[in-house]
Amino acid sequence: MTPQPIIRVENVSFAYQVNQDQQIPxxxxxxxxxxxxxxxxxxxxxxxGKSTLSKHLxxxxxPKEGDVIVNGINTREKQRxxxxxxxxxxxxxxxxxxxxxxxxxxxxxxxxxxIGTSAEEMKTRVDxxxxxxxxxxxxxxxxxxxxxxxxxxxxxxxxLAMKPQVLVMDExxxxxxxxxxxxxxxxxxxxxxxxxxxxxxxxxxxEVAEADRVIVMEGGRIVLEGTPRxxxxxxxxxxxxxxxxxxxxxxxxxxxxxxxxxxxxxIHNEEVxxxxxxxxxRQAEASGS
Amino acid sequence: xxxxxxxxxxxxxxxxxxxxSVVHRLDPRFKLGAFVIxxxxxxxxxxxxxxxxxxxxCIWMFQISKxxxxxxxxxxxxxxxxxxxxxxxQLLFYGEVVxxxxxxxxxGFITITxxxxxxVIVSAMRFVEVIFLSSVLTLSTSTTELTHGMERLLGPxxxxxxxxxxxxxxxxxxxxxxxxxxxxxxxxxxAQASRGADFGTGEWWRIIQRTKDMFPIIIPxxxxxxxxxxxxxxxxxxxxxxxxASRTRYTQYKAVGKDYVALIASIVISAVMLAxxx
Numbered sequence: 001m002t003p004q005p006i007i008r009v010e011n012v013s014f015a016y017q018v019n020q021d022q023q024i025p026x027x028x029x030x031x032x033x034x035x036x037x038x039x040x041x042x043x044x045x046x047x048x049g050k051s052t053l054s055k056h057l058x059x060x061x062x063p064k065e066g067d068v069i070v071n072g073i074n075t076r077e078k079q080r081x082x083x084x085x086x087x088x089x090x091x092x093x094x095x096x097x098x099x100x101x102x103x104x105x106x107x108x109x110x111x112x113x114x115i116g117t118s119a120e121e122m123k124t125r126v127d128x129x130x131x132x133x134x135x136x137x138x139x140x141x142x143x144x145x146x147x148x149x150x151x152x153x154x155x156x157x158x159x160l161a162m163k164p165q166v167l168v169m170d171e172x173x174x175x176x177x178x179x180x181x182x183x184x185x186x187x188x189x190x191x192x193x194x195x196x197x198x199x200x201x202x203x204x205x206x207e208v209a210e211a212d213r214v215i216v217m218e219g220g221r222i223v224l225e226g227t228p229r230x231x232x233x234x235x236x237x238x239x240x241x242x243x244x245x246x247x248x249x250x251x252x253x254x255x256x257x258x259x260x261x262x263x264x265x266x267i268h269n270e271e272v273x274x275x276x277x278x279x280x281x282r283q284a285e286a287s288g289s
Numbered sequence: 290x291x292x293x294x295x296x297x298x299x300x301x302x303x304x305x306x307x308x309x310s311v312v313h314r315l316d317p318r319f320k321l322g323a324f325v326i327x328x329x330x331x332x333x334x335x336x337x338x339x340x341x342x343x344x345x346x347c348i349w350m351f352q353i354s355k356x357x358x359x360x361x362x363x364x365x366x367x368x369x370x371x372x373x374x375x376x377x378x379q380l381l382f383y384g385e386v387v388x389x390x391x392x393x394x395x396x397g398f399i400t401i402t403x404x405x406x407x408x409v410i411v412s413a414m415r416f417v418e419v420i421f422l423s424s425v426l427t428l429s430t431s432t433t434e435l436t437h438g439m440e441r442l443l444g445p446x447x448x449x450x451x452x453x454x455x456x457x458x459x460x461x462x463x464x465x466x467x468x469x470x471x472x473x474x475x476x477x478x479x480a481q482a483s484r485g486a487d488f489g490t491g492e493w494w495r496i497i498q499r500t501k502d503m504f505p506i507i508i509p510x511x512x513x514x515x516x517x518x519x520x521x522x523x524x525x526x527x528x529x530x531x532x533x534a535s536r537t538r539y540t541q542y543k544a545v546g547k548d549y550v551a552l553i554a555s556i557v558i559s560a561v562m563l564a565x566x567x
Contacts, residue, residue, distance in 0.1 A: 060527055082529045090527045097517050098524030100458075102433045102465045109539030111528035119541045126539070144468040158528060 005033035006165055006197055007057055007088065012066035014052060014220075026052045028220040029066070034166065039198045041208040041228075044217035045242045053217065054170045054201045058088035071165070082115055089159030091172040095151035104146075104154055105130070105139040111162045122161075129161035133187050149180025156187060167191060169200040173207065185210070205232075205246040209267040216241065233265045248272045304360075306428040311547060312354035313429045317438030319548035323555035324426050330559030331418050337407065339565040340414040346558055347421035354429045361424040365417055372416050379409045432464045437540055454536060462521070466514075473513055474506060481505050 009032045015023040026049045034040055034057075044050040055061045056068050059075030068075045070084045089111075092098050101107035108129055112122045130136045133153040143151060152172055159167060169188065173181040185207060192198050200207060208214055214231040216224035218241050224231055232238070232249045245253075248269045256264035261279060266272050307313065312320070331343055351358045384392075384400025387408055394401040430438070440457035447453050487502060 055523075058527060060523060082531075085527060085529045090524075092520065092524055092527075094517075094520055096469050097520035100462060100465065100521070100525060102431075102436075102461055106433065106539060110525075110530075113536040113539055114529040114531065114534070116535070116537050118537065119539065122537070122539050143465070155524075162528070 003035055005035050006071060007034040007199075008067075008069040009033070009053075009056065010067045010069070012053075012056060012063040012068060014049075014056065014061060014064050026220050027056075027063070030217075030220070030222055031066075032215060032222065032225075034197060034199060036165065036197055037192075037195055039192050039210065039212045040200070040215065041211035041213070042199065042201045042215045042217060043203070043205075043208055043243060048217040048241075049220040050201045050217045051170055054090065054168050054199065057166070057168050057199065058085045058090055060090070086111070086115055086162045087164055088166040088168060089162060089164040090168040090170055091152065091155050091159060093171040093174055095148045095155065095175060098155050098158075099143045099151060102142055103139075104135065104141050104143055107143060107154060108139075108157045108161050111158055115162065125161045125163070126157075129157040132160055132191070133157045147180060148176045149183040152176060152180065152184050153187060156184070160191075164196075166197040166199060169198070169202070171201055171203065174203060205244050205249075209246050209248070216243070228267050229265050232267050304424075304427055305431045306356055306360065308355040308429075310353060310355040310429065312350070312425065314547075315429075315551055316542050316544050316548040317430055317434040318441045318542055319544060319552050320426065320430060321435070321438040321442055323551050324422060326552075326555045326559055327422060328419060330562050331415055331422075334562045334565075335407070335411050336565055336567050337411070338567045339562045340411055340418065342565060343418050343558075343562050344414060344421075346562075347418050347425070350422070350425045354425055356425065356428050360428055361421045364420045364424045368416060368420060372413050375416075376409045376413055379412060380405065383408055433461075436460050436464070437538075437542070441542065452533070455532065466517070469517070470510065470514065474510055477506050477509055 009030060012027055012030045013025070014027040015025045017023055030049075030053060042050045042053060052061065056063060056075070058070065059068070059081050062068075062076050071087055073080050073084050075081070075084055099107050100110050105126055108126045109122050112125060117125065126139075127136070130139055133156050135150065135153050135157060138146065138150065138154075143154060146154065155172075156167070167188070169184075173184050176184065181204070188198055188200070189210065198211075200211065202208060209228050209232075211228055214224070214226060214228050215222055216231060216238070223241065224234060224237065232245045235245055235249070235253060238245055246267055248271060249265075249267050251272055252262065252266035252275070253264050255262040263275055266275060327343075327346075331340075334340060334343065347361075348358065351361060380401060381399055383405040384395075384402050387402065387404040390402040390404030390407070392400060392402050393406070427435070436457050439460075440453055443451070443453045443456070486505060
């Protein structure tokens with residue numbers, strides 16, 4: 001039996017209405033499925049529709065045509081939108097613009113207050129969420145004294161408290177310095193290990209390499225899809241789409257073009273090191289014998 | 290010069306001074322309630338002795354909340370011009386309005402009576418008392434607690450369709466974004482100054498010029514505020530916020546003995562203040 005997808009995006013088209021008779025199409029007939037426990041990365045250059053797609057995943061935007069089904073609930077069903085949004089949480093780009101309250105723990109509780117959780121239940125969930133992102137020590141602090149990475153961790157905690165099944169990161173690391181980004185990635189990695197489904201929209205190819213599946217968007221359409229290894233092997237195609245590949249991938253391909261023994265489809269830095277080691281050992285054995 | 294751009298270095302929201310006194314630990318609902326009662330009593334009380342008593346109580350409140358009195362006095366300083374102007378106006382024009390008392394002086398339209406003198410002195414005292422009281426309140430209560438307390442106290446108004454929740458949320462968000470905008474403004478001032486703009490260097494009497502100088506800051510600030518607001522709405526909606534829907538509350542307040550004592554004390558103090566006949 002194949003597992004049921006958590007999110008089903010079916011032939012979705014979307015356009016921003018500029019004025020009465022002018023529309024800018026953003027998504028064109030996009031279909032995709034996200035399965036429980038998966039780690040999906042959506043990439044594409046600016047204006048490819050990736051952010052718009054991510055906002056469809058919990059009904060912040062509803063499609064012009066087609067449907068988005070979250071756990072059997074169509075995001076068009078306004079009465080059940082809370083169910084959808086507590087299943088699929090989104091962390092946005094700007095750390096400052098998603099914190100509502102003046103105290104960290106109040107902010108984490110904000111979503112719970114909205115869905116009418118009881119006070120005792122809220123307490124345990126806020127404790128759990130702050131613990132999960134490693135911010136328990138900051139619970140009584142005002143958020144403006146925190147760093148960007150810490151604010152983003154609070155934003156994630158606010159989502160986690162609602163016990164979602166899917167965490168969507170809408171370029172959530174793009175405003176952070178590299179230290180903050182590592183921080184957030186570590187949290188996301190941990191959540192994924194614990195069974196959370198992750199959908200990340202990003203520019204950073206090193207984040208993409210960690211995903212199980214990569215979706216490449218261009219002009220509102222999905223143009224490439226596959227494991228990171230498959231996707232990054234299409235270097236020419238990605239270059240046409242103004243997308244980078246991870247450094248490891250580029251190095252592997254460059255070495256491969258000079259020295260055909262070297263495996264070209266590497267995506268992690270460690271793999272490059274291992275490959276160099278492998279070839280080095282082999283050469284040493286060959287010259288030794 | 291450079292110090293004028295450091296908007297965020299010393300930012301304090303509200304002026305909370307954590308001394309962990311008993312006043313700090315009061316339930317904010319009861320603290321606000323007691324505060325309102327005392328303010329009302331001060332507004333009604335128009336006797337010398339009554340106001341002296343109130344003043345003594347105010348100073349005593351600084352004592353028990355372990356807040357140095359100079360915090361209250363520094364709050365009065367900016368109000369002094371108003372107090373003086375108000376006193377002069379009352380002295381000049383209230384003699385005819387307030388009935389009774391002996392006439393001290395009558396010159397043209399100016400009448401000064403013992404009653405108008407009392408009004409002047411009592412008004413000035415009220416000013417000081419109210420500033421002291423509100424200083425104690427804001428110094429001993431964080432803005433978060435204040436908003437919570439206010440939300441709970443206004444709760445009954447929800448029955449007449451007053452949007453209490455929304456109102457409290459507006460205040461919370463406003464407070465939350467003060468440092469953010471201060472930082473934003475600092476950034477813009479530095480950016481403009483590095484391109485040769487002048488802020489606050491013109492003479493103070495050239496008000497129009499100095500106001501104009503602020504436009505290159507204010508307009509982009511509004512712009513930023515609007516785009517931040519849009520982001521915030523998205524983030525709030527993504528966390529199931531529905532305007533007007535009922536919400537539960539994370540912070541729960543439970544009144545204990547000392548809270549009731551504070552409330553009753555404020556009532557007793559008010560009664561004494563109003564009962565003093567002189």
